Amino acid sequence: MNVHDSERLSGLLEGAGYVRASAEDDADIVVFNTCAVRENADNRLYGNLGRLAPVKAARPGMQIAVGGCLAQKDRDTIVKRAPWVDVVFGTHNIGHLPTLLERARVQDEAQVEILESLETFPSTLPTRRESAYAAWVAISVGCNNTCTFCIVPALRGKEKDRRPGDILAEVEALVDEGVIEVTLLGQNVNAYGSDIGDREAFSKLLRACGRVEGLERVRFTSPHPRDFTDDVIAAMAETPNVMHQLHMPLQSGSDAVLKAMRRSYRQDRYLGIIEKVRAAMPDAAISTDIIVGFPGETEEDFEQTLHTVREARFAQAFTFQYSKRPGTPAAEMDGQIPKEVVQARYERLVALQEEISWEENKGQVGRTLEVLVAEGEGRKDERTHRLSGRAPDNRLVHFDPTARGRDGLPAGDPGGRVRPGDIVTVEITYAAPHHLLAEGPAHAVRRTPAGDAWERRTSAPKPQGVLLGLPSVGAPAPSPSPASACGPCMD
Numbered sequence: 001m002n003v004h005d006s007e008r009l010s011g012l013l014e015g016a017g018y019v020r021a022s023a024e025d026d027a028d029i030v031v032f033n034t035c036a037v038r039e040n041a042d043n044r045l046y047g048n049l050g051r052l053a054p055v056k057a058a059r060p061g062m063q064i065a066v067g068g069c070l071a072q073k074d075r076d077t078i079v080k081r082a083p084w085v086d087v088v089f090g091t092h093n094i095g096h097l098p099t100l101l102e103r104a105r106v107q108d109e110a111q112v113e114i115l116e117s118l119e120t121f122p123s124t125l126p127t128r129r130e131s132a133y134a135a136w137v138a139i140s141v142g143c144n145n146t147c148t149f150c151i152v153p154a155l156r157g158k159e160k161d162r163r164p165g166d167i168l169a170e171v172e173a174l175v176d177e178g179v180i181e182v183t184l185l186g187q188n189v190n191a192y193g194s195d196i197g198d199r200e201a202f203s204k205l206l207r208a209c210g211r212v213e214g215l216e217r218v219r220f221t222s223p224h225p226r227d228f229t230d231d232v233i234a235a236m237a238e239t240p241n242v243m244h245q246l247h248m249p250l251q252s253g254s255d256a257v258l259k260a261m262r263r264s265y266r267q268d269r270y271l272g273i274i275e276k277v278r279a280a281m282p283d284a285a286i287s288t289d290i291i292v293g294f295p296g297e298t299e300e301d302f303e304q305t306l307h308t309v310r311e312a313r314f315a316q317a318f319t320f321q322y323s324k325r326p327g328t329p330a331a332e333m334d335g336q337i338p339k340e341v342v343q344a345r346y347e348r349l350v351a352l353q354e355e356i357s358w359e360e361n362k363g364q365v366g367r368t369l370e371v372l373v374a375e376g377e378g379r380k381d382e383r384t385h386r387l388s389g390r391a392p393d394n395r396l397v398h399f400d401p402t403a404r405g406r407d408g409l410p411a412g413d414p415g416g417r418v419r420p421g422d423i424v425t426v427e428i429t430y431a432a433p434h435h436l437l438a439e440g441p442a443h444a445v446r447r448t449p450a451g452d453a454w455e456r457r458t459s460a461p462k463p464q465g466v467l468l469g470l471p472s473v474g475a476p477a478p479s480p481s482p483a484s485a486c487g488p489c490m491d
Contacts, residue, residue, distance in 0.1 A: 001141075001185055001187065002035055003136065004127075005067075005068065005094060007136070009031055009067070009097060011127040012097055013029065028063065029062070030063075032048065032066045034068035036070045036155060037150070037323070037325070038320065039323045039324065039325070045070060049085065056084055057084075064085050065087035065088070065089065066085055066088050067089045067090065069091055069151075069152065069156070071088050071091075071114070073155055075088065076088075076112060078112075083110070086101065087100045087111050088112040089113050092115040092116070092118045092157065093114075118157060118160055129179075132420070132456075133181065133420060133450030134179065134183070134372070135174045135183070136183050137170055137171055137182050137184055139162055139184050140162065140186040140187065142156045142160050143159055143188050143191075144158055145188060145224065145226075147251075147263060148329040149325070151325045159191060159194060160195055161195035163196070164204070167205065168212070175213075177453060178421070178449045178450050178454075178456075179450060179453070180216040180372070180448055180449065181216060181217035181372060182209070183218075184219070188222070188223070189222060190202045190220070190224065190227045191224060191227045199229075203232045204235075206220075206236065206239055207238075216372075217392070225248060225249075225269060228273050236280070236281065237281050243394065244281040244284040245286075245393045246285075246286045247289075248288055250289065251263055251289060252291060252304075253305035254297070257304075260333070261294060262329075267304065267308055271312060274286060274312050284393065285393035287314055288318070289317070290319050290320070291321075291322050292346045292349055293342030293346070294330065294337075295333035295337065296333065296335035297337060305349065306349065310352070314356065314357070314360075315361075315393070316434070319349055319350055321342050321343070324336070354433050361431035361432065361435075363431075364391075364431055365431050366427070366428065368425060368426070369392070371423065371426055372389050373419065373422050374388055374390060378396075385400065388435075395436055396436065397426065398435055399426045399442065400439065401417070401424075403441040419447070419451040419455055420451065421449075421451035421453060422446060422447050423445075423446040424445050426442050427440055
C-alpha cells in the first residue's frame with residue numbers, strides 16, 4: 001500500500017512539472033512516505049531528516065515533505081523535532097501535496113494538513129508506475145479490524161471499497177498500456193464487498209479479472225483468514241490467470257495469543273484454510289506474517305506457533321519481533337516480553353522456516369516454469385550476468401539469458417535480447433531457501449506487450465525538469481541538464 005501511495009505521490013509531482021532527481025542530495029524536493037507499523041520507522045525517519053538538515057541549509061529553496069501513516073500519527077511532533085520540514089500531510093490527503101509545497105514556499109512556513117477521513121479515493125490521482133509490466137491496483141482503503149497490535153485502522157480509517165466497474169476499468173487501461181500482471185491491494189483485501197453489501201464481491205472480482213483479455217497474471221494482498229471463504233478458493237482455482245500463490249498472515253499459532261491479539265480465528269481454522277487451498281491447488285505457494293514476543297506469549301504459546309509453521313509448511317514467512325506502538329491496546333498490556341527472550345524465540349522461528357523454505361524449494365528442482373522477467377529483483381544480477389523474475393507462484397528465479405543449447409544458440413530466442421516483461425521458460429536446476437536457479441538454456445523466450453512497454457519507457461527521452469527559486473540577475477547561466485526535482489519516496 002505504501003509503495004503504491006509513493007507511485008501516486010511521484011505522479012502528482014510529475015504532473016506539477018517536476019522530474020525525479022538522480023540522487024537524493026541533488027533534489028529540490030524530498031518526500032518521505034512513512035509507515036507506522038513498527039518502531040524502527042520512527043527512528044529511520046528522524047535519522048534521515050537529521051541527515052538532510054545540513055543539505056537543505058546549503059540548498060536555498062529545497063523542500064522536505066513527510067506524509068503517510070507516521071505523519072498521520074505524529075502530526076505537529078514532526079515539525080517540532082525537525083523544524084526544517086516544510087510540509088506534513090496524512091494518509092487521507094496525499095493529493096494535496098503539490099498545493100501544500102507551493103503554499104509553504106509562498107508563506108515561508110511549514111504547512112501541516114491532516115484530514116480525519118478520506119476525501120477522494122486515491123486511485124483517481126495521477127500515478128507514476130514503477131514498473132511497465134506489473135501494476136498495483138487498490139480495490140479498497142482502510143480496515144474494519146481491531147487487532148490490538150496494529151495502529152493502521154486508526155490511521156487509515158474504516159474500510160472503503162471502490163466500485164467493481166472502476167477497478168476493472170483501471171485494470172483494462174493498464175493492460176492497454178502493456179501491463180500483464182496486476183496485484184489487487186487492500187488493507188484486508190478479501191473483505192472487499194463489506195462496504196458495498198456483497199459478501200462474494202471479491203471472488204466475483206477475481207473471476208472478472210480472468211475475463212480481461214491480455215491480462216496474464218492476477219495476484220492479491222493481503223487477505224485475512226476471517227474473510228477467506230470457499231468462494232474465494234474456488235475463484236482462485238478456476239480462474240486461469242489468478243496465480244496459485246497466497247499470502248495469508250498467521251501472526252501467531254497460539255489460540256490464547258490470537259485471542260489477545262483480537263484475531264477472529266484460531267489455529268484449527270487457519271490450518272483448515274491452508275488444507276482447503278492445497279486440496280484445490282496442490283501447487284500453491286503459501287507465505288505468511290508472524291509476530292514473535294507478543295505481550296503475554298509463553299513458551300507454550302511460542303511452541304504452538306512453531307507447530308503451526310511445521311504443519312502449514314510455508315514457502316516463505318515474514319517474521320517480526322513485536323514492536324510496541326503507542327496508541328494500540330497491546331502497548332498497555334501486562335506481560336511485555338524481555339528483549340532477550342523475544343530475540344531467542346525469533347532466531348528459533350527463523351531457523352525453522354529457513355529449513356522448511358529450503359525443503360519446499362528443493363521440490364521445484366526439475367520443474368519447468370514460466371518466469372516473468374523482472375527489473376531489480378536480483379541483487380547480484382549485474383555481477384553474475386543473470387536475469388531474475390517471478391514464477392507463477394511468486395518464487396524468485398535467477399537464470400542466465402546467454403546460456404546456449406547444443407546448437408550454440410539461446411533456445412527460443414527470436415533474435416532480440418530478453419527484456420523485463422518478457423516470459424522465459426526455464427528448467428529449475430538448483431534451489432536455495434529464498435530463490436531458485438535455472439543454469440541451462442531457456443526452453444523458450446516469449447516477447448510480450450509488457451516487454452515492448454518496458455522498451456518504450458527506457459528508450460524515451462527524459463523530460464526537462466522545473467527549477468525552483470528566483471531567476472538570477474545578469475547574464476543567463478548555461479542551460480541545466482535534465483533537472484532533479486522530486487527525490488525518492490521512501491517508506
